[in-house]
Amino acid sequence: MGSGHYFWAILYFASLCSASLANNAKINFREKEKKVLDQILGAGKYDARIRPSGINGTDGPAVVRVNIFVRSISKIDDVTMEYSVQLTFREQWTDERLKFDDIQGRLKYLTLTEANRVWMPDLFFSNEKEGHFHNIIMPNVYIRIFPNGSVLYSIRISLTLACPMNLKLYPLDRQICSLRMASYGWTTNDLVFLWKEGDPVQVVKNLHLPRFTLEKFLTDYCNSKTNTGEYSCLKVDLLFKREFSYYLIQIYIPCCMLVIVSWVSFWLDQGAVPARVSLGVTTLLTMATQTSGINASLPPVSYTKAIDVWTGVCLTFVFGALLEFALVNYASRSVTTYKCLRILYIQQL
Template identity: 70%
Template sequence: MFNYLNLVNMSDPLTTIFSIVLIVASYSTLVNGSASFREAEKKILDRIIGKGVYDPRIRPSGANATVDGDEPCIVKVNIYIRSISRIDDVTMEYATQITFREEWRDSRLVFDDMGGRIKFLVLTDPEKLWKPDLFFSNEKNGHFHDIIMPNVLLRIFPNGDILYSIRISLNLFCPMDLKYFPLDIQNCSISMASYGYTTEDLVFLWKAGDPVQITKSLHLPRFTLMKYLTSYCTSKTNTGEYSCLKVELVFKREFSYYLFLIYVPCCMLVIVSWVSFWIDPNSAAARVLLGVTSLLTMSRQISGINASLPPVSYTKAVDIWTGCCLIFVFGALIEFAIVNYVSRTDTIKADKHRRRRPQGIVGARRKFDTAKDSGIESSDVEDGPIGYAKALGSTKLPRKKPPNRGIFSNWLSRFHTRSKKIDVTSRIVFPFLFAIFNAFYWTKYLPRDELMEL
């Protein structure tokens, strides 16, 4: 390339003047060339979409159009998911922001690229061109973005290809199956279809290679996006057959959030209710207070969980968990009622026995002394020495050999009152039953999480 600076630095005045003139001329040529280039773009736009030249009401012809017939216009679609801000279990919807792109060919827009100098033309007013009448069939509401300028891109390529891109925020309906909540996996879709053009006029296709892109910074507080699936959902109605595209987003619910919000507190309440088994049965106030408080807290916990979920007609996994925990807490309270009743019954029987025992001893002794003085054998007298010994509780009487009992029965015989035996048995039975319930519960619902990942 010619170095103008070296010419300027030369000492010859004529050379210096010539160099300055050459630089000015070159700059003027560059500016005029750029202006003429923009003027060429303007002329091309006027020629292909000028007034009376292009009619946006008419759809483009198909790729294999002939004089006798026409083919449907093929529109290739791809989307870029920028964010997913909310997934609502109550309203069963989710909010997302996407960049939506469509590509099609319109033979009416073919132009000369001036030897490859014009790669594409950018159109700021997309209303001047025909566009596919696509709509989101599961949309609740949405809006375009107009700050600072409308977020719309439209490019026209020399061969007539058109790229249309727009940024949209959508609230989409997502029907959820909550039977396995909170160990569930939900499929939320984005459905797109032609509103007026049938498949004879318009066909949507996923762009080959990478039809859906997802931002790497996507983060959801309670869900993880596992994968996405693209499919076609062309449907027939009484007005015709319409082309449709569908992308399913598979979300896995983050269990750790619910583990510390629901499962751990419920377990703690159940265990706290078992503390009453170690409290003396005579401390009725303490045991009743503990049982009732645990029951009310558990009921409030269930109400709070159901308030954050939609009312459904089927039983959810969390309902089974909270319901069984409530039964265990209620069972601990009922256990104290039984213990208290048995304790009072044993006390009443003991009092009656103490009042009856002195009379039996005195009567047996008097009859035995009378028989001895009269020379009658004591064995012929009712309540003789044997009766007397029984009344005195003599240990010299022959005893029956105790029957063979199991280890648990022998251990339980160490406790003399029935109320104490019930409490001791409950200390073992309640945790054992709760462990069995946990084994069945997690065996049923945890594999669901693994199978859905396949």
């Protein structure tokens, strides 16, 4: 009998455990998420117009940490002095009004796709010319709310940014293109942007640019003061090195060949006037066309570029070869005329 009682007790305990596990398995966490969202974002409970408090609930400025992932850089335009970049932009801050119960660690975070439901930093790109969001198939944006009130905002955007360039060493130059992000309306008394600790900027590994190489990038701060206050600002400096091989093949080698061809006239007979004139004029016009084609792909700057010095020297050599023929021809005709006059003078004597 004793063993029978033990058997029924164990069976009863097992049935209770099974029922408990079944009840836990039946918990609908999606329904829990809805209830939590209604609890923290319901009408009259959360006002997205009010900024979060400072660190540890103080009255100081709200701290927003930023990090970006550069997905691609499509072009760097010398004429318009701009570049296009696609990136994943992320911001993270703490809003204590959004704290919730994580159900013993089972509810890791809540996900939103509507940015207007919570307070958002008023960040803008100060050197932006054009930009757009990505909405295929759905808007590429999300907001994650963690149990401790931490908010993560992530969005994929494409931007065309201004990049003032110094082309004095073109095409042996290096250019620094910046990405500047600043607060538009909140001053540093209310909002401060900081770079995320540990690798705040990431670049895709297989980044390919046809005429440039991304050597390195640096993060820094660029707070600005105006007559309305001081505004927090972040910047990324991208250092690009121009690839020289393209210009070696397209510009330097053809210019050298034109100069060498113009020197062929030195080995022609001085009496071969049509051949020497045709060769000199043709190489001079070709060199002038090459120079104008190079300048057409560059902005009209007020200073002399390295490529201008190179094409100017090549053009001088080609023109000098043509001028040499003219001087030699003139000198030879002068000598011939002098000899003829001398012979006539001797005959008259």
